[in-house]
Amino acid sequence: MVKKVYLYGLVPTSEYEESVLPEKRGFDDEEVIHALPMGEIAAILCKLDSNAYTESFIEEKMNNDLEWLQKKAFHHHEVLMLLNKLYTVIPLSFCTIYNNEDSLITSISSQMDQLTESISRIYGKEEWNVKVFSNDEILKKKVSDSNSTIEAKRKEISSLPPGKQFFEKKKLDQLVERELEKEREQLCVHIHDELTAYAVQADVKKNWDKKATGRKENMSWNSVYLLEQNEVNRFLEEVKIQEQKMGELGLQMEATGPWPAYHFSRLGQMKK
Amino acid sequence: MPSVRETIENKEVGLIDILDVILDKGVAIKGDLIISIAGVDLVYLDLRVLISSVETLVQSYENNRKDVTSDQFDDERRALVDATGQPNKWTD
Numbered sequence: 001m002v003k004k005v006y007l008y009g010l011v012p013t014s015e016y017e018e019s020v021l022p023e024k025r026g027f028d029d030e031e032v033i034h035a036l037p038m039g040e041i042a043a044i045l046c047k048l049d050s051n052a053y054t055e056s057f058i059e060e061k062m063n064n065d066l067e068w069l070q071k072k073a074f075h076h077h078e079v080l081m082l083l084n085k086l087y088t089v090i091p092l093s094f095c096t097i098y099n100n101e102d103s104l105i106t107s108i109s110s111q112m113d114q115l116t117e118s119i120s121r122i123y124g125k126e127e128w129n130v131k132v133f134s135n136d137e138i139l140k141k142k143v144s145d146s147n148s149t150i151e152a153k154r155k156e157i158s159s160l161p162p163g164k165q166f167f168e169k170k171k172l173d174q175l176v177e178r179e180l181e182k183e184r185e186q187l188c189v190h191i192h193d194e195l196t197a198y199a200v201q202a203d204v205k206k207n208w209d210k211k212a213t214g215r216k217e218n219m220s221w222n223s224v225y226l227l228e229q230n231e232v233n234r235f236l237e238e239v240k241i242q243e244q245k246m247g248e249l250g251l252q253m254e255a256t257g258p259w260p261a262y263h264f265s266r267l268g269q270m271k272k
Numbered sequence: 273m274p275s276v277r278e279t280i281e282n283k284e285v286g287l288i289d290i291l292d293v294i295l296d297k298g299v300a301i302k303g304d305l306i307i308s309i310a311g312v313d314l315v316y317l318d319l320r321v322l323i324s325s326v327e328t329l330v331q332s333y334e335n336n337r338k339d340v341t342s343d344q345f346d347d348e349r350r351a352l353v354d355a356t357g358q359p360n361k362w363t364d
Contacts, residue, residue: 016305068316069287070287073287073290073294074287074290076294077290077294080294092295093294093295094291094294094295126323129289129292129293150360189316195303205292208288208292213288214288222292232277233275233276233277236277236280239276240276255280256280256289257280257281258281259293260293262293262294
């Protein structure tokens, strides 16, 4: 039976030949992770039992077995972190599986130019992630105390007859809410601009729901930066500075990294 | 004293942080490496759907972790007896 192939990442063959890949069990513990050199690029992969790993099996597991998902996601992460330490790596998305080795070779070979271009783009660089979480109560108080539009509205309301005041106060609450959102967005954009100054490339990603993060605070910003290795310390110092400044406003920052360049090794043009 | 970098590097990352990056390509799957190099031969998933299902899953996983006391269990059993109208099936 022809085996399926789980592809973790793509590395320059020259780098692979210089540093040995440590022995490591594959996605299903049965097979060992190994390299398949294809000219300038080598694929880091493991074989999978074709009968066991069908599309419906994986879909079923992903949707109904969180323990499986967690175990396999950590495995994928662990392998890529190892590859990222050893080589310049184009990391593949979780569960990138080919029906057989020939299909993988055909696919990779046809993209060779773009892949080598992508490798040279991320060479010597690191990918870092910054998330901003906001405690809206603190920020709301700040906004409501210091915003001039709100202050003017409040003065206007106090001169109204009591009956009218009730409805106008309700409207004012909505205004505070809108101003809060505006303020939060502005602060996050400011943080992002300050951090982007250190980056070769930067991008903004989707925020995660509270249900997924399991935190009390809302995720207000999720961004990713590609940094020259020698800029990383300065970047992290800036994160610290912003953290202290934004802390009083109820914004918490969380930096993680260095990650394999999942975001920036994407093929094709990327803008800063 | 460890540097800022070391402190961050050694901090444990959660499942969500990992999924956030390892599904990154999947989120913008159009014109993506996986799709474009694999064509129809690839076993792939709609990762946008996956992300939303992970959000639901994590939540239900957390909700289900609470322990069921024997009182709650008995309550539920009584409710089942009422609902099914088959006392023999649900009592000892």
